[in-house]
Amino acid sequence: MADGHQWKIVKIPPIVQELAGEVHEPPSQYVVREQDRPSVAAVSGMPEPVPIVDLSRLSASDDEDRAGELARLRSAVEDWGLFLAVGHGIDPSFLGEVINVTRGFYELPLEEKQKYSNLVNGKEFRIEGYGDDMVVSEEQILDWCDRFYLIVEPESRIAHSLWPTQPPSFRHLSNLVQVSCCLNFSCFFLVRDVVREHTVRCREIAGLVLAKMAGLLGLQEGYFAGMLDENAMTYARFNYYPRCPRPEQVLGLKPHSDASVITVASMDDSVSGLQVLRQGVWYDVPIVPNALLINVGDGIEIMSNGAFKSPVHRVVTNAERDRVSLAMFYTLDPEKELEPAPELVDDERRPRRYAKTKTKDYVTGLFETFARGTRVIDTVRISE
Ligand SMILES: O=C(O)CCC(=O)C(=O)O
Ligand SMILES: [Fe+2]
Numbered sequence: 043m044a045d046g047h048q049w050k051i052v053k054i055p056p057i058v059q060e061l062a063g064e065v066h067e068p069p070s071q072y073v074v075r076e077q078d079r080p081s082v083a084a085v086s087g088m089p090e091p092v093p094i095v096d097l098s099r100l101s102a103s104d105d106e107d108r109a110g111e112l113a114r115l116r117s118a119v120e121d122w123g124l125f126l127a128v129g130h131g132i133d134p135s136f137l138g139e140v141i142n143v144t145r146g147f148y149e150l151p152l153e154e155k156q157k158y159s160n161l162v163n164g165k166e167f168r169i170e171g172y173g174d175d176m177v178v179s180e181e182q183i184l185d186w187c188d189r190f191y192l193i194v195e196p197e198s199r200i201a202h203s204l205w206p207t208q209p210p211s212f213r214h215l216s217n218l219v220q221v222s223c224c225l226n227f228s229c230f231f232l233v234r235d236v237v238r239e240h241t242v243r244c245r246e247i248a249g250l251v252l253a254k255m256a257g258l259l260g261l262q263e264g265y266f267a268g269m270l271d272e273n274a275m276t277y278a279r280f281n282y283y284p285r286c287p288r289p290e291q292v293l294g295l296k297p298h299s300d301a302s303v304i305t306v307a308s309m310d311d312s313v314s315g316l317q318v319l320r321q322g323v324w325y326d327v328p329i330v331p332n333a334l335l336i337n338v339g340d341g342i343e344i345m346s347n348g349a350f351k352s353p354v355h356r357v358v359t360n361a362e363r364d365r366v367s368l369a370m371f372y373t374l375d376p377e378k379e380l381e382p383a384p385e386l387v388d389d390e391r392r393p394r395r396y397a398k399t400k401t402k403d404y405v406t407g408l409f410e411t412f413a414r415g416t417r418v419i420d421t422v423r424i425s426e
Contacts, residue, residue: 046168047168047169047406047409048162048167048168049166049167049168049176049178049409049410050165051161051165051166051167051176051177051178052177052178052179052180053177053180054161054164054165054177055071055173055174055175055177055184056174057152057173057174057188058174058184058185058186058187058188058282058284059148059152059188059282059284060152061284062186062284062285062286063284067287067288068186068286068288068291068292071182071183071184072184072185072186072291072292073183073288073291073292074183074291074292074293074296078293078296078297079290079291080290080293080317080324080356080358081290081324089323092122092124092125092126092318092325092326093114093117093118093122093124093125093126094114094125094126094127094128094330094333095111095114095115095118095125095126095127095128095336096111096127096128096129097127097128097130097247097251098129099111099129100112100115100250100254101250112254112258115251115254115255115258116258119255119258119338119342119350119351120349120350120351121320121351122318122320122351122353123299123318123337123338123343123350123351123352123353124318124327124335124336124338124353124355125335125336126327126328126330126333126334126335126336127247127251127333127334127335127336128330128332128333130247130333130334131247132243132244132247132332132334134331134332136239136240136243137308137332137334139236140236140237140240140308140368141308141309141310141311141366141368143229143232143233143236143237144233144281144282144366144367144368145366146229146232146233147190147229147230147233148188148280148282148366150229150230155172156172158171158172158190158204158230159171159172159173160173160191161173169191169277169409170191170192170193170201170204171190171191171201171204172189172190173189174187174188174189175413176409176412176413177413178410178413179413179414182413182414183293183296183415185292185293185294185295185296186283186284186292186293186294186359187281187282187283187294187295187357188281188284189279189280189281189282190279190280190282191279191280192204192234192237192277192278192280193275193276194237194238194241194276194277194278194370195241195274195275195276196272196273196274196275199275199376233280237368240278240308240368240370241276241278241370244306244334244370244372245270245276245370245372247306247334248267248270248303248304248306248336248370248372249267249270251304251336252266252267252270252303252304252342253266253267255342255346255350259346259349259383259386260385261383261385261386266303266342266345269303269374269378270303270372270374271375273375273376273377273378274372274373274374274375275373275374275375275376275401276370276371276372276373277370277371277373278368278369278370278371279368279371280366280367280368281294281295281357281365281366281367281368281369282365282366283295283315283357283359283360283364283365283366284359284364285359285360285361285362285363285364286359286360287361288361289358289360292359293356293357293358294315294356294357294358294359294365295356295357296356296412296415297319297354297355297356297415298354298355298417299339299340299343299352299353299354299355299417299419300337300339300340300352300369300371301339301340301341301371301373301404301405301408301418302337302339302340302341302371302372302373303339303341303345303372303374304336304337304338304339304341304342304372305335305336305337305339305369305370305371305372306334306335306336306369306370306372307334307335307337307369307370308334308335308367308368309329309335309365309367310329310365310366310367311329311331311332312329312363313329313360313363313365314326314327314328314329315357315358315359315360315365316335316355316356316357316367317355317356317357317358318353318354318355319353319354319355319356320353324356327355337352337353337355337369338350338351338352338353339352339372339373340404340408340418341373341374341380341404343396343419344380344381344382344396344419344422345380345381345382345386346382346383346386347382347383347386347387347392348382348395348396354417373405374401375401376400376401376402376405377400377401377402378400378401379398379399379401380398380399380400380401380404380422381396381397381398381399382394382395382396393424393426394424395423395426396419396423396424397422397423397424398422399422404418404422407421
């Protein structure tokens with residue numbers, strides 16, 4: 043099962059935040075092959091800008107306004123697979139808090155963060171928790187990034203060992219140590235409470251976008267959004283990209299696409315790093331203050347039978363600044379099958395392009411392919 047799955051790993055990777063403080067050059071296991079090296083500024087003076095969609099206008103009463111924004115949405119999800127969403131209604135101060143608690147988590151002492159380790163008994167890898175890449179081979183090139191994954195919903199799948207509901211008792215410790223432990227724990231409670239609230243707000247946004255995307259395909263508006271039911275799983279991934287002395291040699295996050303139905307990401311307003319691949323060219327996703335990034339996941343590419351695209355994206359690092367982001371991955375009930383909507387398949391004009399898989403197997407497949415630098419969607423693609 044995706045959430046309970048554990049993998050044997052060949053080695054335990056270092057925590058990049060610790061490593062970054064010690065080295066002047068990235069160790070060889072982080073240095074990507076010559077042909078995979080990032081141009082640190084990709085196409086910023088780009089032939090075309092990364093799309094921006096004003097969500098408030100998708101439901102505008104003025105027909106022309108609405109049609110114009112829907113056309114922008116169509117082009118974004120067909121051609122790019124992602125866009126920056128403005129007019130989403132989330133208060134900028136709350137978005138600032140989301141980024142602050144993400145930073146706050148990474149500012150905790152290492153021992154504190156390691157209480158939430160993604161390694162079981164120090165040697166098996168699980169999705170949830172704090173740590174680094176799942177290392178499946180000696181040759182694997184590692185990402186210059188630490189991450190903390192939490193399952194936010196449904197309640198029944200939350201790993202309560204990683205998600206305490208009661209602060210532990212520190213009474214046996216000295217006063218000074220008690221105070222510092224309480225501070226650390228209150229930071230974790232803040233992470234928990236903020237991410238819960240953020241999940242609900244971002245799901246409303248995801249629901250609106252999914253409804254409009256279904257409409258663009260001639261499906262009922264609730265078609266995709268309704269699939270995010272009470273058993274649907276939401277993962278939060280808090281990313282931390284330390285400064286890197288040689289940003290041109292490493293990747294913060296290797297090229298991948300998201301296994302979600304849809305992803306809603308909040309990013310640092312002070313430092314960019316996300317790049318998207320479109321028609322063979324890497325584009326920088328610019329900083330637009332208070333915008334959210336909406337990323338079509340593999341789930342929508344599959345369910346739309348390829349009409350909408352799950353984009354390949356990656357993250358580059360920065361020599362001067364560290365960077366944080368928080369990605370919310372909305373996925374289906376792990377027991378639900380992922381397959382093209384029957385309405386969008388017909389043998390003559392639109393043959394089926396993806397085979398059926400169970401969501402939990404798909405998500406498990408993501409972690410295995412990601413470690414190898416390949417894409418899980420290619421394992422279900424039906425060749426023409
Ligand atoms: O850090 C970012 O901007 C994107 C992160 C991302 O792609 C992911 O967590 O899947
Ligand atoms: Fe991603």
